[in-house]
Structures are given as structure tokens and as C-alpha cells.
Amino acid sequence: MPPEITINGDRLWESLMAMAEIGATAKGGVCRLAASEADKAGRELFIKWCVDAGCEIVADEIGNLFAKRAGEDTDALPVVMGSHLDSQPTGGKFDGVYGVLAGLEVIRSLNDAKLSTRAPVEVAVWMNEEGARFSPAMLGSGVFAGAFSLDYGLGRTDKDGVALKAALVQHELAGIAPVGRKLGAHFEAHIEQGPILEAEKKTIGVVTGVQGIVWFDVVIAGSECHAGPTPMEMRIDPVQKAASLLTQFFTLAREYAPHARVTVGEIHSHPSSRNTVPGKVQFSLDLRHPEPAILQTMHRKADAIVKKENLCGAPVSLEEIWHSPPVAFDENCITAVSNAAAKTGYPFKEMVSGAGHDSVYISRVAPTAMIFVPCKGGISHNEAESAEPHDLAAGCNVLLHAVLEYAGLCEI
Amino acid sequence: MPPEITINGDRLWESLMAMAEIGATAKGGVCRLAASEADKAGRELFIKWCVDAGCEIVADEIGNLFAKRAGEDTDALPVVMGSHLDSQPTGGKFDGVYGVLAGLEVIRSLNDAKLSTRAPVEVAVWMNEEGARFSPAMLGSGVFAGAFSLDYGLGRTDKDGVALKAALVQHELAGIAPVGRKLGAHFEAHIEQGPILEAEKKTIGVVTGVQGIVWFDVVIAGSECHAGPTPMEMRIDPVQKAASLLTQFFTLAREYAPHARVTVGEIHSHPSSRNTVPGKVQFSLDLRHPEPAILQTMHRKADAIVKKENLCGAPVSLEEIWHSPPVAFDENCITAVSNAAAKTGYPFKEMVSGAGHDSVYISRVAPTAMIFVPCKGGISHNEAESAEPHDLAAGCNVLLHAVLEYAGLCEI
Numbered sequence: 021m022p023p024e025i026t027i028n029g030d031r032l033w034e035s036l037m038a039m040a041e042i043g044a045t046a047k048g049g050v051c052r053l054a055a056s057e058a059d060k061a062g063r064e065l066f067i068k069w070c071v072d073a074g075c076e077i078v079a080d081e082i083g084n085l086f087a088k089r090a091g092e093d094t095d096a097l098p099v100v101m102g103s104h105l106d107s108q109p110t111g112g113k114f115d116g117v118y119g120v121l122a123g124l125e126v127i128r129s130l131n132d133a134k135l136s137t138r139a140p141v142e143v144a145v146w147m148n149e150e151g152a153r154f155s156p157a158m159l160g161s162g163v164f165a166g167a168f169s170l171d172y173g174l175g176r177t178d179k180d181g182v183a184l185k186a187a188l189v190q191h192e193l194a195g196i197a198p199v200g201r202k203l204g205a206h207f208e209a210h211i212e213q214g215p216i217l218e219a220e221k222k223t224i225g226v227v228t229g230v231q232g233i234v235w236f237d238v239v240i241a242g243s244e245c246h247a248g249p250t251p252m253e254m255r256i257d258p259v260q261k262a263a264s265l266l267t268q269f270f271t272l273a274r275e276y277a278p279h280a281r282v283t284v285g286e287i288h289s290h291p292s293s294r295n296t297v298p299g300k301v302q303f304s305l306d307l308r309h310p311e312p313a314i315l316q317t318m319h320r321k322a323d324a325i326v327k328k329e330n331l332c333g334a335p336v337s338l339e340e341i342w343h344s345p346p347v348a349f350d351e352n353c354i355t356a357v358s359n360a361a362a363k364t365g366y367p368f369k370e371m372v373s374g375a376g377h378d379s380v381y382i383s384r385v386a387p388t389a390m391i392f393v394p395c396k397g398g399i400s401h402n403e404a405e406s407a408e409p410h411d412l413a414a415g416c417n418v419l420l421h422a423v424l425e426y427a428g429l430c431e432i
Numbered sequence: 433m434p435p436e437i438t439i440n441g442d443r444l445w446e447s448l449m450a451m452a453e454i455g456a457t458a459k460g461g462v463c464r465l466a467a468s469e470a471d472k473a474g475r476e477l478f479i480k481w482c483v484d485a486g487c488e489i490v491a492d493e494i495g496n497l498f499a500k501r502a503g504e505d506t507d508a509l510p511v512v513m514g515s516h517l518d519s520q521p522t523g524g525k526f527d528g529v530y531g532v533l534a535g536l537e538v539i540r541s542l543n544d545a546k547l548s549t550r551a552p553v554e555v556a557v558w559m560n561e562e563g564a565r566f567s568p569a570m571l572g573s574g575v576f577a578g579a580f581s582l583d584y585g586l587g588r589t590d591k592d593g594v595a596l597k598a599a600l601v602q603h604e605l606a607g608i609a610p611v612g613r614k615l616g617a618h619f620e621a622h623i624e625q626g627p628i629l630e631a632e633k634k635t636i637g638v639v640t641g642v643q644g645i646v647w648f649d650v651v652i653a654g655s656e657c658h659a660g661p662t663p664m665e666m667r668i669d670p671v672q673k674a675a676s677l678l679t680q681f682f683t684l685a686r687e688y689a690p691h692a693r694v695t696v697g698e699i700h701s702h703p704s705s706r707n708t709v710p711g712k713v714q715f716s717l718d719l720r721h722p723e724p725a726i727l728q729t730m731h732r733k734a735d736a737i738v739k740k741e742n743l744c745g746a747p748v749s750l751e752e753i754w755h756s757p758p759v760a761f762d763e764n765c766i767t768a769v770s771n772a773a774a775k776t777g778y779p780f781k782e783m784v785s786g787a788g789h790d791s792v793y794i795s796r797v798a799p800t801a802m803i804f805v806p807c808k809g810g811i812s813h814n815e816a817e818s819a820e821p822h823d824l825a826a827g828c829n830v831l832l833h834a835v836l837e838y839a840g841l842c843e844i
Contacts, residue, residue, distance in 0.1 A: 214661025231660055235706060244522065244814035247695035247718045248643055248786030249626025252685045254810065259696040263678035270672050273664045283659035284671040285706040287699055287713065291521045293564050294647060294697040294716035295787075296813040299522070301699065304706035306659045374660025398662060 025133050027420055029413030032125040036412070039065060039105075039121060040113040049403025050113055054106035054148035054159075055083060055187035062105045063145065063193065066120065070143065073127050079195025082173050083147035083188045084160045086197075089127050091140040092430050097204030099137075099427040100386070101126060101419060102144030102161070102378055108152050112405020114211045114395065114412070120145050122209040122416040126423060138428030139204050146378040147193075153178045161378035164200050165385045203386035205353055205426045208379045209419045210390060211407050215398030216371060223414045224361040224368035225392030228354050230380050231281065231372055232315040232346030236305040236322070238265065242334045244291070244299040258301040259289065261334040268325045269305060272318050280318060281308040281374065305338070310372040312346050347380050353389035353422070360421030366414045375400075391415050391422070437545050439832055441825030444537040448824070451477060451517075451533060452525035461815020462525055466518035466560035466571075467495060467599035474517045475557065475605065478532065482555065485539050491607025494585050495559035495600045496572045498609075501539045503552040504842050509616030511549075511839040512798070513538060513831060514556030514573070514790055520564050524817020526623045526807060526824075532557050534621040534828040538835060550840030551616050558790040559605075565590045568647070568754040573790035576612050577797045615798035617765055617838045620791040621831045622802060623819050627810025628783060635826045636773045636780035637804025640766055642792050643693070643784060644727040644758035648717040648734065649751045650677065656703070656711040670713035671701065673746040680737045681717060684730050692730060693720035693786060717750070722784045724758050759792050765801030765834070772833035773803075778826045787812075803830050 042065060043051045043058035052058040063085060067077050070087035078086045088098065103119025123143035130137070146164070151157025154176040156168075163173040174185035188194040212218075217225050242258030266284060273282035287303040307322065309315040319340075326338040354370075361368035371392065379388045393415035396406035454477060455462045455470035464470040475497060479489050482499035490498045500510065515531025535555035542549070558576070563569025566588040568580075575585040586597035600606040624630075629637050654670035678696060685694040695718040701710040719734065721727040731752075738750040766782075773780035783804065791800045805827035808818035 212661060213658055214663075215657075215666050216661070216663065219666065233660070243811070244816075245810070246625040246787050246812040247697060248645070248693060248720055248788065249624060249628075249812070250693075250786070250810055251627070251690060252693065253690075254627055257695075259678065259699060260682050262699075263675050263682065266671065266675035267679060270675065278663060278665075281659060281662075281664065283669075283707065283709055285659060285701065285708050285710060286704040287671060287674075287701045288704070289697065289699045292698040292700070293520055293562075293813065294567075295563065295569065295695065295718055296520060296697050297695055298697060299814070306706055308660055374662065375658060376660075398657065398666075400658065 027125045027129045027413060027416045029409055031128065032121060032413060032416055033409045035121045035124065036113060036117060039117055043107065045110065045403055047403040049405065050107045050111050051109050052105065052107040053109065053153040054150065055184060055191060055193055059106055060191040060193060066105065066145065069124055073124065073131055075127065078197050079193065080197040080199045081170060081194055082160050082163045082199050083193040084164055084199065085145040087143040089141045091137045091427060093138045096139035097202050098140040098142045099204045099423050100142045100144050100206045101423060102146055102206055102382065103208050103210060104146045104149035104378060106148055106150050108150055108401050110403050112400060112402060114405055114407050115400055116149055118211055118412060119209045122419050125416050126420045129420060136430045138430060139426065141423060141427050148184065149378055154184050158376055158378055158381055161381040165381035166200060167381050170199055206379060206382045206386045206388040207353065207419055207422050208377060208390045209415045210377060210392060211395040211400060212392040212398065213375050213395060213400035217392060217394035218398065220369065221367065222369045223366040223393065223411055224418050225371045226354060226357045226361060226368055227349065227373050227390035227392055228370050229310050229349050229372050230347040230376065231308040231310045231374050232312060233344045234307045234315065234319055234340060235342040237339045237341055238303050238305050239337045240301045240334050242297060242299050245297045247295040247297060255297055256334045257297050258334045259298060261329060261336060262301045262303065265325065265329060265336065269322060272321055276309060276314055276318060279310050279372065308374065310346050315346060344376065347383055349383055349389040350387035353387045356422040356425040357389050357391055357418060359425060360418040363421055364417045366418065391418050439537050439541045439825060439828045441821055443540065444533060444825060444828055445821045447533045447536065448525060448529060451529055455519065457522065457815055459815040461817065462519045462523050463521050464517065464519040465521065465565040466562065467596060467603060467605055471518050472603040472605060478517065478557065481536055485536065485543055487539065490609050492609040492611045493582060493606055494572050494575045494611050495605040496576055497557040499555040501553045503549045503839065505550045508551035509614050510552040510554045511616045511835050512554045512556050512618045513835060514558055514618055514794065515620050515622060516558045516561035516790060518560055518562050520562055520813045522815050524812060524814055526817055526819050527625065527812050528561055530623055530824060531621045534831050537828050538832045541832060548842045550842060553835060553839050560596065561790055566596050570788055570790055570793055573793040577793035578612060579793050579796065582611055618791060618794040618798045618800040619831055619834050620789055620802045621827045622789060622804060623807040623812060624804040624810065625787050625807060625812035629804060629806035630810060632781065633779065634781045635778040635805065635823055636830055637783045638766060638769045638773060638780055639761065639785050639802035639804055640782050641761050641784050642759040642788060643720045643722045643786050644724055645756040645788055646719045646727065646731055646752060647754040649753050650715050650717055651749045652713045652746050654709060654711050654746045657709045659707040659709060662709065667709055668746045669709050670746045671710060673741060673748060674713045674715065677737065677741060677748065681734060684733055688721060688726055688730060691722055720786060722758050727758065756788055756792055759795055761795055761801045762799035765799045768834040768837045769801050769803055769830060771837065772830040775833055776829045778830065803827050
């Protein structure tokens with residue numbers, strides 16, 4: 021491979037900024053909900069660019085979109101660069117879009133350099149990654165990977181009761197290609213959505229997997245009584261119990277540092293009156309760890325904490341409401357990304373994704389890895405989401421070289 | 433005084449049960465928030481009963497309501513039996529209502545016995561005692577006693593931003609009488625809302641004073657971030673800080689046991705999303721002690737805890753929003769209650785109230801004392817609140833005799 025091959029960072033940036041005008045919000049963000057008018061417009065712009073770059077366009081029945089650049093070997097499985105074009109209602113310019121347009125930029129750069137590859141190279145736009153319009157998230161990639169049936173996916177409805185199927189028909193977003201097929205590899209470039217790369221002054225995150233997540237609802241039943249006359253020792257106080265539980269749950273994060281995450285996003289007392297000991301305190305508990313065994317241990321310890329607290333005072337229940345097992349990406353794909361980062365000379369580090377991505381499902385059916393680039397302050401799912409052009413270009417260069425390692429380069 | 437004069441316990445009980453139907457909850461309690469539709473309905477029923485009993489009805493500008501039974505001496509200051517009709521959101525059938533309807537029963541019994549008094553006898557319904565809808569508590573009696581200005585009282589808003597003034601206008605609850613005037617004495621009968629009388633098998637609590645109370649708002653400012661990608665050590669997590677603060681605040685109760693009380697009735701996170709570290713946690717803090725010096729020390733220690741916690745992590749503010757110093761009731765009124773209890777032959781004990789009551793403020797402008805009766809398990813501010821008809825009748829008889837000692841009896 022000629023060492024000088026590199027992507028065009030300015031063109032990538034211009035494409036990102038042009039795409040950000042579609043569904044642009046007043047605060048500088050983007051609202052491009054899945055299978056909406058704006059999503060349709062974004063996909064049309066993307067298709068135009070891909071056709072100009074000589075790609076063949078294919079959509080499948082759930083609305084996943086593929087732009088294919090043919091390879092020399094017609095039997096070779098395609099190397100896919102995928103992410104999503106849909107956004108949160110008050111999303112940013114980079115989440116998802118970056119992985120798609122970085123893929124396009126790789127194809128454009130191969131064209132510029134007049135290089136062909138042994139295996140075909142594709143860009144994938146997965147449908148409804150955010151889950152903001154249709155729940156669950158990562159729906160298009162989930163159906164592609166067989167995690168959900170096609171009927172289940174098409175039947176998901178938004179808050180107005182519109183089914184994904186109807187929205188796809190309305191905007192002519194679905195194709196006739198069956199959902200799911202063999203891929204040679206799947207690479208996803210994405211902003212980190214966390215603060216680690218920025219804090220450690222690394223340009224590239226070589227993503228080795230995705231944290232496992234368990235969600236719980238914690239309910240502590242107290243006995244309502246008056247704040248004044250009731251002696252402390254006669255109270256069944258769910259707030260005192262909550263303080264003890266929270267302290268112990270957060271201790272799990274320290275015990276399994278640095279990768280464990282413990283988050284309580286919601287906590288509420290009922291009835292909410294300042295001179296009444298509450299009859300109930302509820303809180304959410306979100307436990308994460310990249311190692312299945314450790315996540316399981318954290319889960320077991322949370323159970324044990326609750327069991328012990330149930331021996332006296334206000335009774336507690338811990339209910340698991342969702343579980344997403346940890347994902348380990350493909351060793352060879354991870355190595356391809358590491359090699360690409362080393363070759364291009366950017367400072368990089370291996371890391372685990374804390375958030376879910378299309379690659380979580382695609383990794384079940386294809387060798388997969390991800391490439392992270394820094395975003396400002398780690399802020400994402402926010403109109404203030406921001407990333408530096410030189411970091412985005414760096415990630416795209418790493419994507420190019422990782423893809424070429426799999427697709428194999430031939431001069432035209 | 434004819435020794436046979438006594439109140440009608442059955443009629444008192446029937447009135448309590450009829451009033452409990454207004455705002456009745458499925459779990460057998462009452463929701464009659466101050467200046468609400470239900471409060472209006474409760475007051476209308478009370479007014480009907482008082483008019484039937486020959487009383488004159490007067491409302492003042494803050495919505496305090498007075499039912500007046502004339503005395504022989506038109507210059508004599510009235511002897512008032514006051515409490516409240518508003519309830520907690522999930523309150524019981526007796527808190528407040530008992531003192532009002534016991535007052536009505538005293539008037540009905542005087543009518544039955546065809547007895548007149550030298551001084552007028554009144555029943556007072558103080559506005560917004562609970563503080564559950566409009567903070568602070570004991571607002572109507574507080575304005576009456578000059579603890580708050582009328583403008584301050586009318587300007588208090590509920591959590592939907594509705595001012596008390598607007599709620600009073602909506603339900604036609606305010607009158608034109610100016611707030612505040614001279615009273616001869618104020619007696620308040622109330623369920624204990626604590627477990628002491630029951631535990632010691634006493635029927636009557638002769639209340640000599642009230643614990644001091646300090647109310648605080650605690651606000652912990654965090655920084656919103658994604659529950660997955662953000663390492664624990666980079667978080668500014670207000671829930672972790674809340675756990676530490678709560679643990680330390682509850683320690684104050686043990687340090688100043690057995691009389692200290694520490695209650696957190698409200699705790700809430702914002703925004704409430706299970707996979708986002710909250711940007712803010714707020715909670716209420718209620719500290720109580722009967723000794724002014726110890727309450728002051730508890731306050732100082734709470735300040736010190738917050739000061740220390742502010743040295744690192746999420747910043748905390750502790751704002752004192754209300755302070756009710758310990759109260760000592762009038763010696764002569766206390767003696768009148770003791771005498772009445774002795775005369776009627778019920779087992780009684782002197783005690784300090786753990787809860788605030790309208791008598792706290794009224795005691796600033798009129799000789800005041802209170803009469804407690806047992807409630808089941810000491811449970812109050814709870815739909816399960818319960819009291820025995822014979823105990824309620826006993827307290828009402830004591831109220832009658834204490835009032836007659838002040839109002840002076842004349843046969844009609």
C-alpha cells in the first residue's frame with residue numbers, strides 16, 4: 021500500500037456540515053428522527069453523494085441502506101463501514117453521522133487514489149439506532165443480526181402510534197432486499213460520547229467491546245409517620261435505608277474500578293412532604309462492566325446487599341428490568357484498528373464503549389470493531405455535541421487503513 | 433357547674449366520620465389539601481353544622497374561619513378552640529379535624545345543656561396548617577399571630593405556581609375580616625401523632641410546649657453525563673454526595689437521642705433519566721429538639737457537614753427556609769387543662785409536642801395550651817391514622833372543662 025494514501029479531512033468536514041443542515045436546530049444541533057421527513061432528506065443527500073462516487077445503492081426491508089463499491093473478487097464478502105443517520109430529538113452533528121460519512125470519505129479517497137480492493141467495500145446506514153422515535157434502540161442492526169424478527173421491527177410504533185412499517189412506506193425508505201446476509205467485517209467509527217480520550221490526550225480509541233448493562237428498579241417500603249412526634253427508633257424510614265443502600269451500591273464501583281459503572285439516575289420519595297417520613301423511596305440502579313463474570317458478581321453483590329438490608333428496618337425490593345450482556349469485539353478486527361492507528365501515527369488507546377452502538381448487534385454475525393474519536397467534554401445526546409475536524413479526519417484515516425487490511429488493496 | 437355536663441362522644445365520632453368522607457382516599461385516609469376543592473367542601477360542611485348550632489361565621493383575609501357562640505359579656509375576649517381542616521396528601525381522619533370538631537362538639541353540648549358562658553366561645557379553623565400545599569406550615573395562624581405578613585402569606589405558591597391568594601379567590605375562602613385580634617385564650621385538642629400516650633396507657637396529654645423545628649432545603653449540583661462512557665472518578669454525581677450527606681445528617685439524631693428528630697421527607701433527582709447522572713438532587717431536611725441550645729448545636733453541625741462536603745465533589749447548598757423555636761405554653765392554660773383532666777378523671781401526663789401546631793403561633797398572642805389524645809401506634813400523616821372514640825370523647829370533655837374555666841359558665 022502506498023504510504024501516502026490518506027483521506028481528505030476538509031471534504032469529510034464539509035460533508036458533515038452539509039448533512040447537519042438537514043434537521044438543523046436553533047441551538048446548533050440536529051433533529052433527524054428515524055424514518056422521518058428529515059431522515060429521508062438526509063438519506064437522499066447521502067445517496068446522491070454515493071452515486072456520484074460510483075456506488076450501487078441497496079435498501080433492505082427494514083430500511084437499512086447500503087452503498088456498495090465493487091471489489092475485484094466478486095465472491096469476496098464485503099467489508100462494511102456502518103453507523104446511522106438518525107439522531108436524538110435534540111441531538112448533535114456527529115453521533116452516528118460521523119461513522120457513515122467517514123465510510124463515504126474512505127470510498128471517495130479510494131476513488132481519488134484510483135485504488136481498487138479485492139473485497140467489495142460498503143457503507144451501511146442502519147435504521148433507527150437511537151431508539152428515540154421507535155423503541156428499542158439499534159433496531160435496524162438488531163433485525164439484520166437476528167436479535168429481533170423483521171415483523172417485530174416493522175411493528176414498533178412511535179408515540180403517535182405510527183408503526184415503523186408505515187413510516188418506511190410513507191417516505192419510500194424500505195427496499196426489497198431481504199434483511200441479513202454475510203459480511204466480511206464491520207467497522208464503525210464513532211465519537212466517544214465520553215471524556216476519556218480528551219482527558220488522556222489520545223486521538224484514537226481502539227474499541228475492544230461494549231460494557232454489559234443491568235438495569236434495576238429499587239423500591240424501599242417505609243411507614244409514613246409524622247416527622248416530629250415519632251421517636252427515631254420507632255420509625256420505618258425508607259430514606260435512612262436508601263442512604264445505606266446507595267452507599268453500598270456505589271462501593272461496588274470502587275470495588276471493581278476502573279471499569280465498573282454505578283449510576284442512580286432517578287430517585288424519588290412518596291408522598292413528598294417535608295414533615296412526613298416517606299412511605300416509599302424508589303430509585304433506578306444501572307450497573308455496567310465489560311467483563312461478563314464481573315458484571316455477574318456485581319449483580320450478585322447487589323442482591324446480597326438488598327438481602328442483608330432486608331433483615332431489619334424498611335423492606336427493600338430489587339427488580340431487574342433489562343439486561344444487555346457485555347460484547348467482546350473480534351480480535352482480528354481490533355488488531356486491524358490498532359495496526360491502522362500505529363501506522364498512521366495517532367496516539368491511541370484500547371478502550372471499552374460505555375454506550376450501545378449498531379456494532380453490538382452486528383458483532384453477533386460479522387467480525388466487528390469500532391474506532392472512537394474524542395468529542396468535546398465527552399458531551400453527546402446534546403445539541404452542544406462537538407468534535408474537532410483533525411480528530412474526525414484521524415479516525416477516518418484509521419478506518420481507511422483498517423478496512424484496507426481486510427479488503428486488500430489492488431492498484432487499478 | 434353541674435357535674436353531669438359532658439360532651440356527646442357518639443355525635444363527635446359521627447361528625448368526624450362524615451367529615452372524613454370529604455377528600456376520602458381509597459386506603460381509608462383523607463386528601464384535603466389547603467384551599468383546594470376538597471378543603472372548600474369540608475369547610476362548607478363545617479359552616480353548615482355551626483350555623484345549625486347557632487354560630488356566627490366569620491372568615492378573615494387569609495382564610496382563617498371562625499364560628500362564634502356569643503357570651504353574656506359582650507366586652508369579654510373570646511375563648512377559642514382552634515385547629516385545622518386541611519390534611520397531608522395521604523393524611524388521616526383525625527389530624528387537625530379532631531380539634532375543630534371537638535370545638536364544635538363543645539358548642540353543641542353547651543347548647544344541649546342550655547348553658548351560656550360569660551365570654552364568647554369560638555371554634556377556629558386555621559388556614560394551611562399542614563404546609564403540604566403551601567410552605568411554610570401553620571400559615572394562617574402564623575399570619576394571625578404576626579409571625580408572617582399578610583402579603584407574604586397570600587403570596588405563597590404551590591408546586592404548580594398557584595398562589596394561596598388565587599386559590600382563596602377561586603374557592604371563595606377568604607373573608608373581609610382583618611387578620612389578627614385579641615383572644616382570651618386558645619385551646620387546641622389534637623391526636624398525639626406519636627406513640628407515647630399509647631405506650632404509657634394515658635388518655636390525656638397535657639401539652640406544656642412544642643419542640644423547636646428548623647427546615648432546610650438541600651440542593652446538590654451535579655453535572656449531567658452518560659451513565660456508560662463516563663468513568664466514576666470524572667463524574668460530578670449529586671446522588672453519591674446525597675448518600676454521604678444523608679448518612680451524616682441521620683447521625684445527628686443518634687448523637688442527640690432520645691429527643692432529637694431528623695427527617696428527610698422529600699428527595700428528588702433532575703432530570704430523571706436512568707442512564708444519565710443527574711444534574712441536581714434536592715432534598716428537604718427537618719431537624720427538631722425541645723431544647724433551644726441543642727437544636728442550635730444540631731443546626732451548627734448540619735452547617736459543618738455541608739461545609740466539609742463542599743471541599744470536593746458536587747457542590748451543596750443548605751438553605752434554612754423556616755425556623756420555629758421551641759415553645760413553652762401559658763402556665764394558667766396548662767393548669768386549666770390539668771384541672772380539667774383531673775376533674776373528669778382520665779389518666780393524664782404532661783408532655784412536649786414533637787409536631788408543630790397552630791398553637792405554636794397563637795401562643796405568641798394569646799394564652800394557649802393543648803390537649804393530646806392517643807392515636808393508634810402513634811401513626812399520623814398516614815392514611816392508616818386511627819384513634820379510639822372513647823379517647824376522642826375524653827379529650828373533648830377535657831377541652832370543654834378547660835374552656836369553661838376560662839369562659840365562665842352562666843345558666844340560660
